[in-house]
Amino acid sequence: MRAVSPSLVFRLSSRNIWRNPKRSLFTLLAVAVGIWSAMALGAFTRGLNQTLVLKAINNLTGHIKVMHPDYRRDPVVQNRIEAAGAEMLSVLDSDAVKSWAARVRVPGVVMSERESQGTTLVGIDPASEVNLSFIGKGVHDGRMLEDELDGGVLLGRKMLEVLQTDVGKRVVLMSEGVDGAVADRGFRIVGAFDAELEATERNYVFVGRNVLQKMLGIGTDVSEISLRVADGRQDDVQRALRDVAKDSLVENWETLEPLTVSMRDVQSGFLHIWNVIVVIAVGFGLMNTLFMAIFERTREFGLFRAIGMRPAMIYLQVVGESVVLLVLGALLGNLLALGTIGYFAGGLDLSRFAQGLEHFGASRIVYPILRLSDVVTSNATIIVLALLSTLYPAWRASRLEPVEALSKI
Amino acid sequence: MARVPFGAGGGLIKNLSDNSKHPTIICESVERLYQQGDVTVHALAGVSLTIECGEFVSLCGPSGSGKTTLLNCVAGLDIPTSGEVYLIGNKISSMSKTELADLRLNNVGFVFQAYNLVPVLSAQENVEFVMELQGMSKKLRGEKARSVLREVGLEGMEHRRPAELSGGQQQRVAVARAIASEPQLVLADEPTANLDSKTSASLMDIMRKMNEDHGITFVFSTHDQLVMDRARRLVRMHDGLIESDEIQS
Ligand SMILES: Nc1ncnc2c1ncn2[C@@H]1O[C@H](COP(=O)(O)OP(=O)(O)O)[C@@H](O)[C@H]1O
Ligand SMILES: [Mg+2]
Numbered sequence: 001m002r003a004v005s006p007s008l009v010f011r012l013s014s015r016n017i018w019r020n021p022k023r024s025l026f027t028l029l030a031v032a033v034g035i036w037s038a039m040a041l042g043a044f045t046r047g048l049n050q051t052l053v054l055k056a057i058n059n060l061t062g063h064i065k066v067m068h069p070d071y072r073r074d075p076v077v078q079n080r081i082e083a084a085g086a087e088m089l090s091v092l093d094s095d096a097v098k099s100w101a102a103r104v105r106v107p108g109v110v111m112s113e114r115e116s117q118g119t120t121l122v123g124i125d126p127a128s129e130v131n132l133s134f135i136g137k138g139v140h141d142g143r144m145l146e147d148e149l150d151g152g153v154l155l156g157r158k159m160l161e162v163l164q165t166d167v168g169k170r171v172v173l174m175s176e177g178v179d180g181a182v183a184d185r186g187f188r189i190v191g192a193f194d195a196e197l198e199a200t201e202r203n204y205v206f207v208g209r210n211v212l213q214k215m216l217g218i219g220t221d222v223s224e225i226s227l228r229v230a231d232g233r234q235d236d237v238q239r240a241l242r243d244v245a246k247d248s249l250v251e252n253w254e255t256l257e258p259l260t261v262s263m264r265d266v267q268s269g270f271l272h273i274w275n276v277i278v279v280i281a282v283g284f285g286l287m288n289t290l291f292m293a294i295f296e297r298t299r300e301f302g303l304f305r306a307i308g309m310r311p312a313m314i315y316l317q318v319v320g321e322s323v324v325l326l327v328l329g330a331l332l333g334n335l336l337a338l339g340t341i342g343y344f345a346g347g348l349d350l351s352r353f354a355q356g357l358e359h360f361g362a363s364r365i366v367y368p369i370l371r372l373s374d375v376v377t378s379n380a381t382i383i384v385l386a387l388l389s390t391l392y393p394a395w396r397a398s399r400l401e402p403v404e405a406l407s408k409i
Numbered sequence: 410m411a412r413v414p415f416g417a418g419g420g421l422i423k424n425l426s427d428n429s430k431h432p433t434i435i436c437e438s439v440e441r442l443y444q445q446g447d448v449t450v451h452a453l454a455g456v457s458l459t460i461e462c463g464e465f466v467s468l469c470g471p472s473g474s475g476k477t478t479l480l481n482c483v484a485g486l487d488i489p490t491s492g493e494v495y496l497i498g499n500k501i502s503s504m505s506k507t508e509l510a511d512l513r514l515n516n517v518g519f520v521f522q523a524y525n526l527v528p529v530l531s532a533q534e535n536v537e538f539v540m541e542l543q544g545m546s547k548k549l550r551g552e553k554a555r556s557v558l559r560e561v562g563l564e565g566m567e568h569r570r571p572a573e574l575s576g577g578q579q580q581r582v583a584v585a586r587a588i589a590s591e592p593q594l595v596l597a598d599e600p601t602a603n604l605d606s607k608t609s610a611s612l613m614d615i616m617r618k619m620n621e622d623h624g625i626t627f628v629f630s631t632h633d634q635l636v637m638d639r640a641r642r643l644v645r646m647h648d649g650l651i652e653s654d655e656i657q658s
Pocket of ligand 1: 444474475
């Protein structure tokens with residue numbers, strides 16, 4: 001004699017699902033929505049976080065920056081550092097550093113024939129920016145600066161609008177020179193760049209580094225050295241740089257972009273809170289519906305016990321019913337999530353909200369990132385918790401006193 | 410009395426010589442007290458009763474006289490406050506819940522007043538239920554179920570769900586389920602309480618026939634005169650005690 005008949009358990013479990021289709025549908029949808037929201041929201045949050053971090057790094061920050069100790073407080077020409085010496089170069093040219101650039105970066109004014117606008121003048125060596133910052137990716141209109149001696153200027157597209165000027169025309173750049181007097185010089189606009197944020201297009205004006213150094217009278221000095229490091233080497237490189245640049249400030253992007261870091265943490269935090277809410281809602285919803293189902297069938301369980309069904313089989317029958325619904329719900333949830341993520345694989349355009357999002361440094365387009373580990377975690381969390389929440393009702397069903405159960409109608 | 414198995418092939422013939430030595434039921438001074446607030450209810454106030462193999466016994470008495478409690482104690486579903494119950498030679502008080510479940514599964518059939526059937530299973534599946542729990546092969550239990558359903562007059566209704574059957578038909582399926590696995594004993598608690606007199610009479614005739622043809626012991630409770638008249642032995646209860654116990658002609 002067998003203690004448990006699996007085919008009978010399965011038959012009872014699967015048929016009981018149709019006994020109250022509304023309730024079963026609710027359970028199935030709860031699980032599906034739980035998995036869908038965990039996976040889809042997770043993928044979008046990951047995508048949003050990645051653009052946020054990448055943006056911060058691309059936005060002239062890099063992973064690490066070397067600068068004058070007072071530069072962050074007061075980014076003027078006086079707070080500058082010498083060009084990298086031999087010791088510093090040995091660190092910068094090591095394998096741990098992917099790319100680096102030295103820049104002059106001072107507050108200034110750009111004037112067209114019609115308008116003027118406060119901005120930041122950035123002197124770059126275009127070749128060293130290629131794998132480092134957004135400006136290294138080239139321009140939208142006109143041409144890129146050729147080298148650090150190039151006498152042209154690159155303006156953001158929005159800046160062209162504000163100044164009511166265009167590529168090919170001339171502007172004057174003005175700043176405070178090293179001697180405290182106003183330094184200025186005329187430039188031809190050779191190219192216009194696009195950035196994801198309009199603010200970026202207004203905040204930076206790019207010229208050849210050597211040209212700006214001459215205009216300000218600072219020789220070969222620079223404002224900052226920015227670098228991008230190989231994966232996992234950020235701390236090593238930062239330590240090495242601090243050793244060779246004792247008089248300078250060497251900071252990583254997490255310190256330089258605290259807003260990005262806290263945005264990332266807040267978003268991940270929201271996701272976690274949301275997932276906890278979903279899991280609790282699904283768990284309690286499931287437990288509640290199961291208790292209702294058991295309550296309605298109390299007499300039946302009494303009958304089962306009377307005719308000699310062992311408690312273990314009643315337990316398996318109730319759990320089995322949930323498992324069937326869980327598996328179906330999980331399948332549906334995964335399909336929905338993959339469908340949603342697939343549909344937005346080309347990017348979810350947030351431009352309608354972009355004006356608001358810009359304040360947070362988020363980009364206009366978010367690409368969802370789905371990791372296998374997220375799929376596994378979402379599924380495992382919901383399924384394990386849903387299963388756990390069925391164990392107690394099932395246990396209660398199996399422990400019903402047959403006489404009491406039989407007296408219920 | 411000889412016990413004849415169902416179905417052409419027979420197949421599951423139990424070792425009856427062993428069990429037949431014992432009376433089917435022995436109750437020795439069985440008491441069952443319920444505490445309701447300050448009041449102690451003597452559902453059973455000291456019942457001694459022996460029922461031999463093959464008997465057809467009616468427990469009768471007014472509502473609240475202790476019939477259901479006695480049947481539950483006999484089946485090992487309820488535990489007497491004092492006294493001893495022996496079911497087919499097994500001392501119930503010394504058995505575990507699982508042992509009791511297995512004893513019931515293999516030796517006792519049940520018919521209750523109502524809601525006897527599993528609503529999601531067809532008539533035939535309901536009848537097969539006990540045999541499936543016993544681990545009988547699909548083919549054999551299918552044959553037996555069809556054969557018993559024919560005997561209770563439900564041929565052609567094998568695939569109906571309980572909701573598609575009348576009250577009388579449902580009780581006949583319940584009787585079929587109770588006897589299909591050829592138990593020693595069938596316990597029936599007011600099996601005809603929800604049926605009209607004509608349907609009750611025909612259900613009693615079926616049970617009587619099963620008793621005579623297959624030697625199954627029947628103990629049923631009732632307060633229906635028509636049902637009492639068909640019993641061979643009539644045990645009257647009142648306030649948890651046996652008032653009279655007589656063989657009817
Ligand atoms: N679970 C219980 N709790 C309290 N009293 C009960 C319980 N079950 C039965 N009784 C009492 O025991 C007595 C006998 O009940 P029962 O065996 O159901 O009688 P019958 O089946 O003859 O109508 C009744 O007075 C009833 O109220
Ligand atoms: Mg009763």
